Amino acid sequence: MSRPGAVTFKGAPVTLAGDAVAAGQAAPDFTLHYFEGGMQTLSLADLKGKPTLLSVVPSLDTGVCAMQTKKFNESLGELGDKINAVTVSMDLPFAMNRFCGAEDIKNLRVGSDYQDRGFGQGWGTLIEELKILCRAAFVMDADGKLTHVEYVSEVTNEPDYDAALAAVKSAV
Template sequence: MGRSGAVTFKGNPLTLAGRALSAGEAAPDFTLRYFEGGLKELKLADLKGKPTLLSVVPSLDTPVCAMQTKKFNESISSFGDKINAVTVSLDLPFAQARFCNAEGVENMRTASDYQDRSFGNSYGTLIEELKILSRAIFVLDGTGKIAYVEYVPEVASEPNYEPALAALKSLV
């Protein structure tokens, strides 16, 4: 059940797999992988108990995705350990860890949907034609309920940071 024309990439319409999620509904479960001394799993249940920012990007190896991750990393520093913050992409966990080390990203965790793209399918962010994730933001409350969603309509554009940060702040 794809959503034809749900996003564009440099003006070209693309199809997103799955359905669009909305504020107020329960966040779908997922299993992502990250690298921390070895490959580890990250599931929705691991994030419950604290508000969570899920920043979804196509690839950390592109300028807009790198900028988005670094902006959120800086903006959330004042929250300390009161929140979870995860950048989700299809980059391999090793590449994500290398990016964070090289760019000084310390407040954002990175996690990859490379294995089965279950996050992209269940969160409605997998671009069917390109097999990469589109740009999106999800803010979850401590119970795993969605408090804020933004599907960025043009993949090459930055998200609207302020409403996402305001939603996160309202939950702390």
């Protein structure tokens, strides 16, 4: 299913592939890729057991995406290993790893949807026209049930950090 005009990118309506997810439903499965001493995979099953924040961005090479990742990294430090936090984008795993090293990102992981766009389609975040992910924030409880869902209506805007962080903290 496609959702024309679900969000805008620089003011222009764009189409999101897949169905929107909603709070209260089970999180869709996914496989992301990351680089840590070699190519690795990360799936929904790997995150169950702890509350999880999924911070979705178009590309870490843009100012707003970098800011979003740094803000969540800083804000989640106090929760330590009580939660999982992952920034998801289409960036290559090597570039994501380099960004995290340069920006001292230690309180969240990164996961790339570059191989099959399965996360973007399953979570309804893939912008069909651009083949990148829209900006979104999702929180799920330790069992993989979604407790917070935000698709940012204008992709160049930041998410509601307070709402996402409140959802994470209430799930701990």
